[in-house]
Amino acid sequence: MTKTITLGQFIIERQADFPYAKGELSRLLRDIGIAAKIVNREVNKAGLMDILGQAGSTNIQGESQQKLDVYADQQFIAALKSGGECCIVASEENEEIIRLDSDISKNAKYIVAIDPLDGSSNIDVNVPVGTIFSIYRRRTASGPATLHDVLQKGTEQVAAGYIIYGSSTMLVYTTGKGVNGFTLDPSIGEFCLSHPNLKIPETGTLYSINEGNYVHFPQGVKDYIKYCQVEDAATRRPYASRYIGSMVADIHRNLIKGGIFIYPVTSSAPNGKLRLVYECNPMAFIIEQAGGKATNGSSRILDLDVYELHQRAPIFIGSKAMVSVAEQFMQNTYERIRQN
Numbered sequence: 001m002t003k004t005i006t007l008g009q010f011i012i013e014r015q016a017d018f019p020y021a022k023g024e025l026s027r028l029l030r031d032i033g034i035a036a037k038i039v040n041r042e043v044n045k046a047g048l049m050d051i052l053g054q055a056g057s058t059n060i061q062g063e064s065q066q067k068l069d070v071y072a073d074q075q076f077i078a079a080l081k082s083g084g085e086c087c088i089v090a091s092e093e094n095e096e097i098i099r100l101d102s103d104i105s106k107n108a109k110y111i112v113a114i115d116p117l118d119g120s121s122n123i124d125v126n127v128p129v130g131t132i133f134s135i136y137r138r139r140t141a142s143g144p145a146t147l148h149d150v151l152q153k154g155t156e157q158v159a160a161g162y163i164i165y166g167s168s169t170m171l172v173y174t175t176g177k178g179v180n181g182f183t184l185d186p187s188i189g190e191f192c193l194s195h196p197n198l199k200i201p202e203t204g205t206l207y208s209i210n211e212g213n214y215v216h217f218p219q220g221v222k223d224y225i226k227y228c229q230v231e232d233a234a235t236r237r238p239y240a241s242r243y244i245g246s247m248v249a250d251i252h253r254n255l256i257k258g259g260i261f262i263y264p265v266t267s268s269a270p271n272g273k274l275r276l277v278y279e280c281n282p283m284a285f286i287i288e289q290a291g292g293k294a295t296n297g298s299s300r301i302l303d304l305d306v307y308e309l310h311q312r313a314p315i316f317i318g319s320k321a322m323v324s325v326a327e328q329f330m331q332n333t334y335e336r337i338r339q340n
């Protein structure tokens, strides 16, 4: 029988990877794991409780908040506050950064950016949803941390991860030394190592994009979709189209099976839909660490300048070979635009 390694044990073992760290990051990851279990409990029984449906409010993006968006947001913030290792939380659900200025957290080293519930419009119909998080070290060593500490490039992330509340609940994270996945064992209430050293296949046969928006896509994306649909034995085309509509679930599937996920600019969303700080950057960090690739069509996601908390970016992410081909199609679009 193989030995069970819980998330807590794994984090302690991996502490040796950071000889100069004092254990704060490990504690922070554990706090996120605890909040994830609480949110998982509610997501699992959502249909039985009065927590489905809309909260009656809108967030900064003008999207109507689901009750579970609000609940998940509160749980993660509460866990980070009581843990004491995080000084600022930046969340999809809050227009401004949240300073955790209790005595224990105000001088903490870390910033957490979070999408508390990703794909939440799917919650009422029992489709997988997720949580995405990204961790930065604050830039300034003393004094109150500010928005300036949050607006860092994706390359500065010290850790990132996601939780998928699916047919089983998993927590997948990286600290820049590979990617590991843990499945929640409900019988002991612990995340247990189930997917050590995850690697995304170099190529795959799945493409994920909301094709309902086809007419609004740039020509390069339209051409790439056609390419995916054309028969070619050498590249195992036509590819299968798979789109759940929860970024975490779509990318998780492609991480395991190989594939590409695209949310491009559209005529109605000229900067793309997904948010750079708490959706694109953490997922890009994870996928790169698993051997994949993430770009906005021409530049690496992790190298993009961050100038706004809720900034959006188009994203092409997944198996390296597939993302490179999609990028070539986008390059042709840019060429055409330049020539006209």
Ligand SMILES: O=P(O)(O)OC[C@H]1O[C@](O)(COP(=O)(O)O)[C@@H](O)[C@@H]1O
Pocket (backbone or CB within 6 Å): 063, 092, 115, 117, 118, 119, 120, 121, 210, 245, 246, 247, 248, 273
């Ligand atoms: O419905 P669309 O336009 O395809 O958008 C789906 C995308 O929007 C999201 O739901 C946005 O995330 P939130 O639910 O956290 O706002 C992604 O998870 C998903 O990939």
Ligand SMILES: [Mg+2]
Pocket (backbone or CB within 6 Å): 115, 117, 118, 119, 247, 279
């Ligand atoms: Mg999201």
Ligand SMILES: [Mg+2]
Pocket (backbone or CB within 6 Å): 069, 092, 115, 116, 117, 118, 119, 120
């Ligand atoms: Mg969300």
